[in-house]
Amino acid sequence: MTDNPDVTADNSRSRHDRIRRHPTPGVRNSLAHWTSAKHPLRVALNYLFVWFARISPSLRLRRWCLRRLGVTVEPGVSWGLEATPDVFWPELITMEKHAIVGYDATLLCHEFLQDEYRTGEIVVGERAMIGAGAIVLPGVEIGADASVAANSLVTRDVEPGTTVAGVPARKMGGGSESQSESQSESQSRIRDRNQTECTADQKRTEWGEAGVAGGDNGNGNGSGDAEENEESSNA
Known part of the structure; x- marks a missing residue:
């Protein structure tokens, strides 16, 4: 037995425990209801700031755009060129001090499925690094000083100080x-x-x-x- 209901008997950590599920009505898939999930004007404005954050040569301007989107950006954060925050719910992203997001990486805070859509916070810990082209799914927490190898798909939490790689990403040596x-x-x-x-x-x-x-x-x-x-x- 454990006092914390979010911790399972084998001490495994699952992003699914932190994901919020939003059922959608009717026979159409949840993406068909996206205008009910988020106002189109909000998404359009988000996309504009995401575009600037992706292509701006200035790291300072990229951080400014991320903050305008609602991303929590602590001091020393580096956001690589072409890296993409979630367009619908960027406010669910937290970047702690001196974290790095590499070139063309993607942080997704939502999943549109058939009968529901899901949202979840992403936390990139202090001095953590996300490699080029990596994708982080909703609800994932990346610990301090952890590293995600390039082109990895992160489907579960990454423990502090560890390195993960692959599709799906798994702990290395x-x-x-x-x-x-x-x-x-x-x-x-x-x-x-x-x-x-x-x-x-x-x-x-x-x-x-x-x-x-x-x-x-x-x-x-x-x-x-x-x-x-x-x-x-x-x-």
């Missing part, structure tokens, strides 16, 4: 899974080496026995030949 895999590989190599040594010893033993047997046969034949030669001489 230093994690328990990586250690277990390394231990298994080491044990496998040891077993293979021991088996090879045992096979070699067995072969050497067989060769040695074969040599001894051959020597015995040679000695026997030699004695017989000597005896035959002696009999022939006596005759």
Whole structure:
């Protein structure tokens, strides 16, 4: 049992616990109802600021545009060229001190599905780094000093100080899974080496026995030949 209902028994962390679900009526998919989710004029204005934030050569201007969108931008944040914040709900993004979002990365705070749309906050921790082309999904928290490799799809929280990569992104070296895999590989190599040594010893033993047997046969034949030669001489 745990006092915190958001923490499961295996201590896993899920973004789905923090996502808000908004059912939509009728048979049409939720994207068809986007004007009910967000006013079109608000989305149009957001898009204008997103466009400037993507193409501006000035880092200061990019930060200013992000703040106008409602993004929480703490001191020292760096926002790369072509990087895209969520157009519908940019106010759900928090960038902590000295965080970096790389070139063409995307931070999505919403998902339009068939029968509902979902929204969730994204938190990029202090000094965390998001690589070029990476995509972060709603509800994800990226811990302090964590790193997301380029072109990764982040579907779950990233622990502080760790590096994730891939689609979906998974923890790289230093994690328990990586250690277990390394231990298994080491044990496998040891077993293979021991088996090879045992096979070699067995072969050497067989060769040695074969040599001894051959020597015995040679000695026997030699004695017989000597005896035959002696009999022939006596005759």
